[in-house]
Amino acid sequence: xxxxxxxxxxxxxxxxExxxxxxExxxxxxExxxxxxExxxxxxExxxxxxExxxxxxExNFLALLIMRMVLPP
Numbered sequence: 001x002x003x004x005x006x007x008x009x010x011x012x013x014x015x016x017e018x019x020x021x022x023x024e025x026x027x028x029x030x031e032x033x034x035x036x037x038e039x040x041x042x043x044x045e046x047x048x049x050x051x052e053x054x055x056x057x058x059e060x061n062f063l064a065l066l067i068m069r070m071v072l073p074p
Contacts, residue, residue, distance in 0.1 A: 007015075
């Protein structure tokens with residue numbers, strides 16, 4: 001280990017334990033980040049579907065309006 005003096009066996013054990021806790025905490029953070037990213041992707045996908053549906057409705061309404069104007073002239 002660079003920068004660490006040759007301490008007692010007890011001290012080495014404590015360092016290893018602390019390192020393990022840090023690694024565990026990092027893993028939990030990464031997992032949480034992954035879940036957030038996944039959730040964001042799902043939200044974006046849902047938003048896209050809603051926008052697509054809205055566009056289809058608008059197009060249908062527009063075409064219906066055109067047809068009505070052609071069929072029933074003012």
